[in-house]
Amino acid sequence: MRFVDEFRDADKAHALAAKIAALCEPGRQYKLMEVCGGHTHTIYKHGLEDYLPESITLVHGPGCPVCVIPMGRVDDAMHLAAQPDVIMTSFGDMMRVPGSHGSFFDAKAQGTDIRMVYSPLDSLKIARQNPDRRVVFMAIGFETTAPSTAMTMLRAKAEGLANFSVFCNHITIIPAIKAILDSPDLRLDGFIGPGHVSTVIGCRPYEFIARDYGKPVVVAGFEPLDILQSIYMLMLQLSQGRSEVENQYSRVVPWDGNLVALKAIGETMELRPYFEWRGLGFISHSALKVREKFAAMDAELLFDVPGVRVADPKACQCGEVLKGVLKPWECKVFGTACTPETPIGTCMVSPEGACAAYYNYGRMHRDRVAEAAPAGRP
């Protein structure tokens, strides 16, 4: 795999690590947040923290849509799915997310008609094939998946499909980052910006972070060298007293994003006044709802959705993990009561959740490092 080697070269990784270490000011501690769950996955899988000096801490952010969906919305979706004429359709990632009365998988096992789809367009086909049923698509995700829901709604409208609707849970990343910046719990020095979300929104929406908060942002790719390169770019900015938005992943992310995608979202959806995020609480203008023009496709209007706020299980500390206040292994139930097979919290459900990534890779990696060098850095 010669192509892949370009992104994985261990010599290059060590060279970058040395350059990063040389930029650290003695006595100063640095906290950098990787916003995206995909980045968290790469960091744990490749043990990237071991390449970094001890003064740099990577903080895992809220960029995992399955992880931040509040329990009340899962319960609402279960209520919709239980209506007698409804076929609920959902991405596979959502199927194991626990609500207060079990997950989609549990409900499906008990006979509720919940079907796993790859794409919202698959839901459309199910709607065409079942004209006497109402097909609801459980729409989740950041700006990476919102355009797909939007395009599907536009297609349904063009076809005049009357039995397709969307339970819209799309969220937007920028208000979540702002909420973290405004949170008194955590002081961050810079951000590793999300890769795929940025293919849609571009790099400009991050400019306020650099301008108003004085923190650098580097939009990064998903390979280990991408992430080390981005950390180097952040550290270089910090050492020079700069705070700018830079694009390390320009081979995929255009500076202005995908204008067709943004237009489709804008045509079909609008910002909600506020939305609840697991662990972060209510954040204003942080989620999308179906526009009034598409009211006939808005499951929240078509059905009587309970909309009850449900507190997370007491033992669950996903909130602290999502804010970066706790590391996964510091949670009381991590790896004991809460595992990927029987998750209590959402961070353990998705492979991009910080807890699942750490459970699958980081834990074993730490054990190996500890065995090899008991006195070394864990």
Next chain:
Amino acid sequence: MCLGIPGEVVEIHPEHADLAKVNVSGVKRLINIGLLADDPPKPGEWVLIHVGFALSKIDEAEAAAAMEFLEGIGQAYEDEIAALRESLIE
């Protein structure tokens, strides 16, 4: 769902210009390329696919790296490919 899967465009649908047949690890399926209407991909070009929609064009090196990343994710990637296999887009 969040995973971007690389696919090589095999052909553009003869009747629907916003649909294309792509090859993802040997699985050939129709996907929607409407989000790339400003610069539509041609057969032989690579795209990054999110939930049935091509979101960006990529080069072959990026495609190989993205595929390796996905294969490393393990079960979630297998689930995603299994879901793509079942996909009914038309």
